[in-house]
Amino acid sequence: MKALFIRCYGVLTPGMLTGGLIDMGVPPAYLKARLEGAGASSHFIEKANDKAQFGAHYFHIPGGDGPVTAGGLLAEWDALCHASGASFAAAGERVLALLPKDKDLAPLRVRSADARTLFCFLAGVEYLEAEALFTCPFELGKGTDEGGRLTESILVRAGSTAGLPIPADGITPTAAAMLEGLSADFTPMDGRFLLDSTAYGSASSESPDGDNTAALYLGYFTPRRDSLFGRTMKVFGRENDLFE
Secondary structure, eight states: OEEEEEEEOSOBOHHHHHHHHHHHTOOHHHHHHHHHHTTSOOOOEEEEOTTSSSOOEEEEOOOOOSOOOHHHHHHHHHHHHHHHTOTTHHHHHHHHTTSOSSSOOGGGTOOTTHHHHHHHHHHHHHHTTOOEEEEOOOOBOOOOSHHHHHHHHHOOSOOOOSSSOBOGGGBOHHHHHHHHHHOSEEOOOOTTEEEEEEEEEESOSSOOOSTTEEEEEEEEEOOOTTSGGGSEEETTEEETTTTO
């Protein structure tokens, strides 16, 4: 099974995840075409930083900083998927359903552009033909503000006791919802995963480092038949007995 693993080191935004896919080889022109096919603005900023110690890609959709609600994001998501005929409508709905209803989410670091960024991320996953997505476990630190506490409440499966805690305040609620809503599970990369390529997405266009960079790994995952992966979740839908 072709699979994508995500490793979070600190800060995490939807743009970092999409930037990582571009770093892995998803053409920006392809994402622009998908947005145009959905009837949306295809303007975004993407930049590779070749001077950094390791390559990392920055992705950002400008604007979208006004009031935003989960209902508004879902309405935009439905419009994008309906106009484009996207196969991943249900996957995005799983993500957005994790955000609280009937309140302005902008003060919690949720942007109206998150719907388009999520669209680009899933279009990139589809381009890479990844069948499933996993997240490496990490210990999540306590949120100290409302956005961090929301992230903490969303990421119910991240749990690990290894390593230093990652502050919940650094992970935006939409990024948390993407990990929780799309991951088949939070599991370490081990002998079941055959790595093919590694890429990085960064929150900074100038100085990516460990804390503001997320790693993405693409390869092939072979689950044990008697493990909890005997029934798993594809990125683009649920399918029981996937490995029969």
